Amino acid sequence: MEENFTKKAINFLISAGIFILEMVKVAVLAGITIALIRYYLFKPFYVKGASMQPNFHEKEYLIIDELSYRFREPVREEVIVFRFPEDPKEYFLKRIIGLPGETVKISGGKLYIYNNENPEGFELDENYLPEDFVTEGDRIFKIGENQVFVLGDNRANSLDSRRFGPIDKSLVVGRAWLRGWPPNKLSIFSKP
Numbered sequence: 001m002e003e004n005f006t007k008k009a010i011n012f013l014i015s016a017g018i019f020i021l022e023m024v025k026v027a028v029l030a031g032i033t034i035a036l037i038r039y040y041l042f043k044p045f046y047v048k049g050a051s052m053q054p055n056f057h058e059k060e061y062l063i064i065d066e067l068s069y070r071f072r073e074p075v076r077e078e079v080i081v082f083r084f085p086e087d088p089k090e091y092f093l094k095r096i097i098g099l100p101g102e103t104v105k106i107s108g109g110k111l112y113i114y115n116n117e118n119p120e121g122f123e124l125d126e127n128y129l130p131e132d133f134v135t136e137g138d139r140i141f142k143i144g145e146n147q148v149f150v151l152g153d154n155r156a157n158s159l160d161s162r163r164f165g166p167i168d169k170s171l172v173v174g175r176a177w178l179r180g181w182p183p184n185k186l187s188i189f190s191k192p
Helices: 002-040
Strands: 042-046 061-065 079-084 087-098 103-107 110-114 139-142 147-151 172-181
Touching: 079 147, 087 103, 087 110
Parallel strands: none
Antiparallel strands: 042 061, 061 172, 079 087, 079 172, 087 147, 103 110, 103 139
16 A cells, blocks of 8 residues: 555656756747847836827836848838937837938928938828928938938927937837727737
């Protein structure tokens, strides 16, 4: 009887050990998968400040797509997260206005884009902004071949390319893909 109990105890310990080992393997594989997704595909981003109002508000939680720009170029009017050129530890959320090789002119509260396809320029129709929003100042910015020009949607309260100039594309982390919080504003952002 005692020998039978010992065999059962040993079998139980072996089964428990195998179960624990399998659970550890699953946890490790899940951790590796989450880490790969988190660091190479999608990154969470918490909105701070008012520079992107009325379209993005303080304390909203976004998921940033880090993969798209490995296969294609940024598109005008996409909202991106990038490292602040003056302090790469800080991350900013802004909208792409000017693309590589273009010239952006701010005049009379409006934005004008000059490029190879439009050498005479065109006024940018910013239908994502309320009609009373204006872009202050009269300036011209030439964008380098590996740069983009970014502005906050809340032009009166935004630290953007008007101050620090066009940003190098190497500073771009990715594009805003999903708004996950608050739940009543859940949305996926498609290309403009």
